[in-house]
Amino acid sequence: GENVEQHPSTLSVQEGDSAVIKCTYSDSASNYFPWYKQELGKRPQLIIDIRSNVGEKKDQRIAVTLNKTAKHFSLHITETQPEDSAVYFCAASRPEYGNKLVFGAGTILRVKS
């Protein structure tokens, strides 16, 4: 089955710097890759997603890139702010499994002001 690995497990950046979180997946048939942000004690929130027919997607300070050949995708946050501090999870799913997501282990992002 699908296996998603996420790096780094923790990331500290200075406010205003960029943050990059990377994920690799094992199943070449996976075609949907969402990212979730989870603040302490809160539910995971979908922040951006990308499908395999697109190489990059951007939404304000957040962007996601996908390299299907290498089977990896990344989350980029620019001009980080303290409120970006949270745990970020990547995930992947195959079309025939609907949206049954396999999640990465998560990255704790700390933005220092």
Next chain:
Amino acid sequence: GAGVSQSPSNKVTEKGKDVELRCDPISGHTALYWYRQSLGQGLEFLIYFQGNSAPDKSGLPSDRFSAERTGGSVSTLTIQRTQQEDSAVYLCASSLAGTGPLFGEGSWLTVV
């Protein structure tokens, strides 16, 4: 309501007792998921319902766990003979076909 609703929000139960957790998905969402998250850990898939198809139960950790979805809407996750290792947040999510699941606030289960 506008979002996924879960109840109870918190549950403390004695080891060996059965518990039921309820999920009300977003109206019109055909897919419903249950995930489990232990303290400080990632999201563990439990079960997935899609329309009238047979559910994918491949993530249920033991036969003490079961779930049903009635009328294509509300779902109940049942844990029988609870153990301390069952203590976790149980998260329900729902989605339309082809979109990312949206999560509820979770049911925090503590087995003492």
